[in-house]
Amino acid sequence: MQxxxxxxxxxxxxxxxxxxxxxxxxxxxxxxxxxxxxxxxxGQRVRIEVAAGPGTDPGPGPGTGDGAAERRITLVTLQTF
Structure with a gap:
């Protein structure tokens, strides 16, 4: 994910x-x-890896019930093309 x-x-x-x-x-x-x-x-573009917290729905976007509050970044690195 970027x-x-x-x-x-x-x-x-x-x-x-x-x-x-x-x-x-x-x-x-x-x-x-x-x-x-x-x-x-x-301002730098980065690539991230995200894990969902226990018992959450990692859903695709923001809003109620999509697990956004429980998402946790596990890796941050520069975006390469």
């Missing part, structure tokens, strides 16, 4: 991305480290 880097804190190596539908989704240090990056700038 997204755009929105925020990044180099001290904690965590931040957030904006999905293509405009939904913000945070990522933690483990997800950032899994991608092998050293730095991330807001």
């Amino acid at each position: 997204a755009t880097a929105y925020t990044y804190d180099p001290e904690t190596r965590s931040g957030s991305v904006l999905l293509d539908d405009g939904t913000p989704l945070p990522f933690d240090t483990a997800a950032f480290d899994a991608g092998g990056l050293r730095l991330l700038r807001p």
Whole structure:
């Protein structure tokens, strides 16, 4: 899945991305480290991998009942073409 880097804190190596539908989704240090990056700038296109939380429907988009609140980014890396 593709997204755009929105925020990044180099001290904690965590931040957030904006999905293509405009939904913000945070990522933690483990997800950032899994991608092998050293730095991330807001506006960069990234590739992310997302896992659904237990007992949630990872549905395709935002809204009630689609599991958006329970989605968790497991990997952030640069989008390559």
